[in-house]
Amino acid sequence: MTDLHATWLRLVDSAYALLDFMAAGGFVMWALAALCVIYWTLVFERFWFMRRIFPQWVAERRQAWQHLGDEPGNWQRAVRNAWLAQAQQQLAGPLRLSKTLVALYPLLGLLGTVCGMVAVFDVLAVNGTGNPRGMAAGVWQATLPTMAGMVLAIPGLFSLARLERNARQALDRLADQLRHD
Template identity: 80%
Template sequence: MTDGFGLWLRLLDGGHALFDLMAAGGVVMWGLAGLCVLFWTLVFERFWFMRRVFPRWVRERRRAWQQLLAEEAGSWQRAVRSAWLAQARQQLAGPLRLGKTLVALYPLLGLLGTVSGMVAVFDVLAINGTGNPRAMAAGVWQATLPTLAGMVLAISGLFSLARLERDARRALERLADQLRHD
């Protein structure tokens, strides 16, 4: 076996293990996976926006601000500054509301998985009685797995949102400092 082929086999094994885990958790796990993809797409978009797009926007506003300051002073300059800061706040923090909503949905979907798993356990109990612990264990596994996944996703989501909010707050503070009327 060549090294590259061995890597593909390990990746294939990992993929099978992931699909087995998703199947064991029931249909709710696929919902959690979909929300996870949506959330991390949003997070990466926000990091890209703050590193690439927003700095260009700030440079344009700084140039325009210098031109405004070169003109005659007036109260309208303060209004322009306030409008630009409000616009920057909306650009930086607005999309994070969706991220907060998704993070709040993770544990709720996990609890939905718990309920559906417990229904499966009660189904086994109703059909087989308490004499089949293996069938009951599968239902308990299906009940606990989505809850665990929902909590792990929520915790990682909270950390990433906290970082994005901190970066947005700092970027807004830097912009406010750069648009001062000295």
């Protein structure tokens, strides 16, 4: 067997294991997976924005600021405040959706817990306590989404904290650059 073939078989086995894992947690696991994809897409977009787009915007404002004149006046302060407000909106505005998604992870995990416990009670109602495998499957279905929700929320909180810190630092740098000496 070639290395490529062995690698392909391991990849297929991993894909089946992932599908089994997702199916064991019920529909809530698929909802968590979808939110995870959306969240990390938003996070990577924010990092890209802060590294590529926002510096160009800042450079344009800094160049325009130099042409406003040397004497500080009320209208220069108003322009500066407007640009800082725009920057604040561009940097922090899109983070609200990310915060909401991070907050939804544990809540969806809790929904999975409730659904799994309903499955356990269903087994108890039909079979009594004589079917431990059926009860174990329900407990597994209850535990899995809760764990997944917590596992997704923890790195989500860390990445969100970093994005917010980067946004604050970028805004502070812009405020320093738009001062009259």
